[in-house]
Amino acid sequence: MSTRLERISRENWYECSGLEVRPEQREFVNSNLLCIAEAQFHPGWGAYAIYDEDQMVGFVMYEDDEDQDEWWISALMIAADHQGKGYGKTALLVLFPILLQKGCISIRAGYADNNLAARALFGGLGFTEISLDDVGDMVARKDLLVEDQIN
Helix, strand or coil, X not given: CCEEEEECCCCCHHHHHCCCCCHHHHHHCCCHHHHHHHHCCCCCCEEXXXXXXXXEEEEEEEEEECXXXXXXXXXXEECHHHCCCCHHHHHHHHHHHHHHHCCCCEEEEEEECCCHHHHHHHHHCCCEEXXXXXXXXXXXXXXXXXXXXXX
């Protein structure tokens, strides 16, 4: 597996907007198109297509909320036919050094409390669940360390 991230651009946004999760997972994620549009209006946010070689397999987005001095992984999705292959974990491991270079030292992720796949993924990467937010989503936090950089 050769996973890489590529910024969403005019060349790849349309393909990315068509990626979908499994039907039973749709309640857990916003559409990629909505996320891509939202990122266009926030210069501190980063939206990336996830690739394995030349094949797009997913999408990830982070937010730098300067007002709250918080960083968030606000979207992570792997297309239905590419799930279970480690792309989500690998994409985050590729994203962490990007965030560190931008000055992020702590990152949060929010996910539905009953999203067992997200709970396992983020927990396996060292995120600690800290609380439920005002809409009932679990908030987890990870301090980024030098070890999170890929050499």
